[in-house]
Amino acid sequence: MKNKTLSLVLAVLMALTLFAGCANDSGTSSPNAAQSPSTGIESSDPADADGPMELIVGCASDIGSMYPFGSATSGVKTKRVMVYETLFWLDYDGVLQPILGKSYESLGDGKYKIEIFDNIFDSEGNHMTAADIIFSLERYMEDGQNLASFATLNEYYTTGDYTLELVYSPETVGQFEAIITNVHCITEAAWNSSPDQMAAYPIGTGGYTLVSSETVAGSVYVFEKRDDYWQTDEQYICDYNKNTLSKLTCKIITDTSTLAVALETGEIDFAYDIASADLKLFTDSDGAAANGYIMLEGTNNAFTHLLFNCGAKSACQDLKLRQAICYAIDAAACAYSAYGVFGTVCDGAYNPGLSDADSSMGNSDYYTYNIEKAKELVAESSYNGETIKILVQPIKTVSDSAPLISQYLAEIGVKVELLEPDMALYRTTRTDETGEVYDIELYGAAGAGDVYVYSSLKELDSKNYGSGVSHIFAADDKLQELYEAASSVDTHSAKSVKALLDYINENCYVYGMYYSPKLFFGSDAISYATTAIYLDAVFTAFEINK
Numbered sequence: 001m002k003n004k005t006l007s008l009v010l011a012v013l014m015a016l017t018l019f020a021g022c023a024n025d026s027g028t029s030s031p032n033a034a035q036s037p038s039t040g041i042e043s044s045d046p047a048d049a050d051g052p053m054e055l056i057v058g059c060a061s062d063i064g065s066m067y068p069f070g071s072a073t074s075g076v077k078t079k080r081v082m083v084y085e086t087l088f089w090l091d092y093d094g095v096l097q098p099i100l101g102k103s104y105e106s107l108g109d110g111k112y113k114i115e116i117f118d119n120i121f122d123s124e125g126n127h128m129t130a131a132d133i134i135f136s137l138e139r140y141m142e143d144g145q146n147l148a149s150f151a152t153l154n155e156y157y158t159t160g161d162y163t164l165e166l167v168y169s170p171e172t173v174g175q176f177e178a179i180i181t182n183v184h185c186i187t188e189a190a191w192n193s194s195p196d197q198m199a200a201y202p203i204g205t206g207g208y209t210l211v212s213s214e215t216v217a218g219s220v221y222v223f224e225k226r227d228d229y230w231q232t233d234e235q236y237i238c239d240y241n242k243n244t245l246s247k248l249t250c251k252i253i254t255d256t257s258t259l260a261v262a263l264e265t266g267e268i269d270f271a272y273d274i275a276s277a278d279l280k281l282f283t284d285s286d287g288a289a290a291n292g293y294i295m296l297e298g299t300n301n302a303f304t305h306l307l308f309n310c311g312a313k314s315a316c317q318d319l320k321l322r323q324a325i326c327y328a329i330d331a332a333a334c335a336y337s338a339y340g341v342f343g344t345v346c347d348g349a350y351n352p353g354l355s356d357a358d359s360s361m362g363n364s365d366y367y368t369y370n371i372e373k374a375k376e377l378v379a380e381s382s383y384n385g386e387t388i389k390i391l392v393q394p395i396k397t398v399s400d401s402a403p404l405i406s407q408y409l410a411e412i413g414v415k416v417e418l419l420e421p422d423m424a425l426y427r428t429t430r431t432d433e434t435g436e437v438y439d440i441e442l443y444g445a446a447g448a449g450d451v452y453v454y455s456s457l458k459e460l461d462s463k464n465y466g467s468g469v470s471h472i473f474a475a476d477d478k479l480q481e482l483y484e485a486a487s488s489v490d491t492h493s494a495k496s497v498k499a500l501l502d503y504i505n506e507n508c509y510v511y512g513m514y515y516s517p518k519l520f521f522g523s524d525a526i527s528y529a530t531t532a533i534y535l536d537a538v539f540t541a542f543e544i545n546k
Helices: 009-013 072-085 130-143 177-181 188-193 258-266 276-281 320-329 331-342 372-381 402-411 423-431 477-487 494-507 531-541
Strands: 054-059 086-089 096-098 101-108 109-118 153-160 161-167 209-210 218-227 247-252 293-298 304-308 387-392 415-419 440-443 510-515 516-525
Touching: 009 494, 054 258, 072 209, 072 218, 072 247, 086 177, 096 101, 109 130, 109 415, 130 153, 130 161, 161 177, 258 276, 276 331, 320 372, 320 402, 320 510, 331 402, 331 423, 331 510, 402 415, 415 516, 477 494
Parallel strands: 054 247, 387 415, 387 440
Antiparallel strands: 086 096, 101 109, 109 161, 153 161, 209 218, 218 247, 293 516, 304 440, 304 510
16 A cells, blocks of 8 residues: 555454443443554544555455355454444444444343344345344354354344344353354345355445455455445444445465565555564564554453363373473463563463453462472372373464473473364364363464453353363363353352452463463555554454454
8 A cells, every 4th residue: 555545544444353341231331342552643533534545454364265254363354344244343432333233222131132224235235134133143153163152142033124132041241242243244135145155255234345356365355445335324433334445455475474574575564463583573672663663552362371181081180280281381481482572471361451350360470480390290190101182273373382382391201292283173173072182272262252251261161062071171060150150140240250260270270371462563654644543444454452
């Protein structure tokens, strides 16, 4: 986007940042606000922008199919915010803004009424009704990627052409908000007209369409602003649907070093997924943006952690072995390997950026690196030379620490085998319910609804698994009781969340290692008038606060 005015980009790319919140009965506010982009740049009036606003972003994760559902990588998020829409959007002040949904109301006992706008049309002219929202919910559930959010959604039905109701029993904290801000809705007519479930061409209600003539699958995706976007009422226009960007070109550069070079040479304007090894190109020794670059920092609910297999078929059933493993790992070194100077060590099995976390929940001496103590605990444990298999999530900021973990455990005499499958095989492997495939999972992703402590630890919920035993294979009734207390709308509190974390730490079921803010880098040579709004668009496109 050389020599073009890019001021309003921020408003476009900022839209998908928010997922769950705890709204009040009026349907307007929530304490779970996303944090606005940290730019240090004063905002200007959008009217200052001159000419068409275009943006070229680099992304290490392919957008792939135009399919509106499925798991969300950084590439997929870009696609979704450009062409599809959710019912509501949670803005930076914690207010649920109407998008497809005009209003909502809590009827009590886990029941919610939603009214959608009556003038919604997708890019092919199909009229959206409440029946299409139900259709989208069902497709989303059938897809199976986000079942936790729907676990206790017992009923969902239309009550009119433009009204529907959702009923939860029991209702967990943030569950309603997670669904209404996460499910990207389409018309059933659009779905039925597509010969390939929108794999090649998306049909959505959003403000942009895919420019097929300029798009090369797996390489370049071009999105252009619609002239016939359905929402024209200014009172319902927010940062999510301002549609201020004229054109977005997303270049897929899977090699992160090449991605960094593309930003250096000006081939792209902004980039996410910059690897820790390349951060030095865009930051100084203090972690500030280097001369010639802009750095954006947003919250990141993810945190890299170990999930122990505590079942009878794993050597990690032994508490002392689990504790030894934690003490043997230098989490600070692992954090640096993944995020450079931006990596921060956890003080518990959580990310302090989660909406219900507070400083009272951490522990200042949380498994502080102590190789001698680790060796003592191994000697006191029942460990007998078994090979500990670690399933590694194939995300670079997670997997970068795997070799270090292997080295640390070798120092205390624990044999390790790293299982490092591709993403497809990984997803299949981690669903194992036998407890025989791996002993530890090195995990670090954050799902759309992972904005609370309990939801970021959903692997501990035995009700999520057909076996009736949690993902850590621990048949622990007290753990389940504490988990449900921290997740229920009736009992959720700082006290119940802390009780859950304390119990997890006491039993060493999960070892929290490190986290980092999400980072974007861009060239400061780009000409634009309203910089802050421009940057907000970048945040929206990549859902940077998720």
